[in-house]
Amino acid sequence: AQTVTQSQPEMSVQEAETVTLSCTYDTSESDYYLFWYKQPPSRQMILVIRQEAYKQQNATENRFSVNFQKAAKSFSLKISDSQLGDAAMYFCACTETSGSRLTFGEGTQLTVNP
Amino acid sequence: DTGVSQDPRHKITKRGQNVTFRCDPISEHNRLYWYRQTLGQGPEFLTYFQNEAQLEKSRLLSDRFSAERPKGSFSTLEIQRTEQGDSAMYLCASSQGTFTYNEQFFGPGTRLTVL
Numbered sequence: 001a002q003t004v005t006q007s008q009p010e011m012s013v014q015e016a017e018t019v020t021l022s023c024t025y026d027t028s029e030s031d032y033y034l035f036w037y038k039q040p041p042s043r044q045m046i047l048v049i050r051q052e053a054y055k056q057q058n059a060t061e062n063r064f065s066v067n068f069q070k071a072a073k074s075f076s077l078k079i080s081d082s083q084l085g086d087a088a089m090y091f092c093a094c095t096e097t098s099g100s101r102l103t104f105g106e107g108t109q110l111t112v113n114p
Numbered sequence: 115d116t117g118v119s120q121d122p123r124h125k126i127t128k129r130g131q132n133v134t135f136r137c138d139p140i141s142e143h144n145r146l147y148w149y150r151q152t153l154g155q156g157p158e159f160l161t162y163f164q165n166e167a168q169l170e171k172s173r174l175l176s177d178r179f180s181a182e183r184p185k186g187s188f189s190t191l192e193i194q195r196t197e198q199g200d201s202a203m204y205l206c207a208s209s210q211g212t213f214t215y216n217e218q219f220f221g222p223g224t225r226l227t228v229l
Contacts, residue, residue, distance in 0.1 A: 004156075033215040044118075045157075045205070045220040052215065091156050095215065100170050101147070102218060104156030 002027040002094050006105035013082045014113050020067075021077045021108045023092030031097035034068065034075045039107075040088040048090070051075065079110075087112045116140075118221035120206050126227045127196055134192045135224045139208030146189050147218060148181055149205040150174065157205055163189060196228045 004025045013019035025034065036048040051059045051068050058066050063083075067076045079086055092105040119138045127133050139146050144165050149157035160179070161171045165186035175181075178196075183189040193200055203225050207218040 037220075044222045047217050050215065050217070093156075097215070100145075100162050101159035101172070102149075102157070103159070107154070107156050 002029075002032070002096060002103045004092050004094050004103050004105040006092055006108050008108045009106070010109045010111070012111040012113060013079070015082055015084060017082055018078060018080045019082055019110065021079075021090055021092075021110070023075045023077070023105055025073050025075060025092070025094045025105075027073075027094060027096060029096040033095050033097070034066075035093040035095070035102065036064070036066070036075075036077045037091045037093060037104075038086075038088045039091065045091070049077065082112050084112050084114060086110060118206055118208050118219050120204075120221040120224050122224060123222060124225045124227075126229065128229050129196060129198060131196055132192065132194045133196060133226065134190055135204055135206075135226075137189045137191070137206030137208075137221060139188070139206070140210075140219055143208035143210045143219070144186065145209045145211070145216070145218075146183055147207040147209075148189070148191055149207065151203040151205055151223070152201075160191075193226075196226075198228050201226055201228045 032053045034051045037045045038048050039045045049061045063080045065078045089107045091107045093102045121136045147162040148160040151157040163183040178194045181191045203223045205223045206221045209216040209218045
């Protein structure tokens with residue numbers, strides 16, 4: 001069984017600044033994938049970034065990047081040049097290659113202050 | 115491509131009633147997932163289909179819950195004899211292909227309130 005933990009229920013950042021959201025996970029599999037999903041208020045969840053566990057290079061998508069520490073089972077999300085539209089609930093998720101389900105963390109509510 | 119759609123968006127029912135939700139995935143997506151999300155929590159996996167076959171069910175899916183995906187297109191999730199603890203957002207997602215890492219596209223959800 002896999003577990004995902006997000007220890008920051010809420011975070012805030014000033015517009016144009018950088019913020020890092022934390023996530024730790026546990027899985028018995030050697031092959032797995034990690035994701036960050038964004039859920040804006042009253043809107044559907046969308047994928048922000050994806051990391052394959054077998055890749056050592058950290059994934060990046062424009063202003064979003066991850067710090068993947070496999071040995072520590074840590075997967076943090078860095079948002080650079082924060083924008084008002086980044087305000088949302090962010091979920092870390094994990095899926096095993098042999099499985100099907102996404103296992104989500106509890107979420108971090110990000111507020112972006114103008 | 116209009117995305118994943120779910121109907122209804124909101125449902126209020128009395129305890130003991132049956133409810134049915136519908137999910138229309140993105141066309142040609144062969145995998146369809148159901149998740150449940152309670153307030154302030156992350157989504158929890160309920161079940162998933164590959165085409166018309168239901169391949170996995172969570173222990174969360176009690177015998178009051180049943181899901182179908184006839185002909186591998188839309189899916190329905192039925193809850194019989196609803197309980198107040200069933201109040202939650204029910205999310206549907208779909209993905210293309212048979213690999214787990216394929217992006218799951220989520221619908222807007224159906225919010226169920228059981229009085």
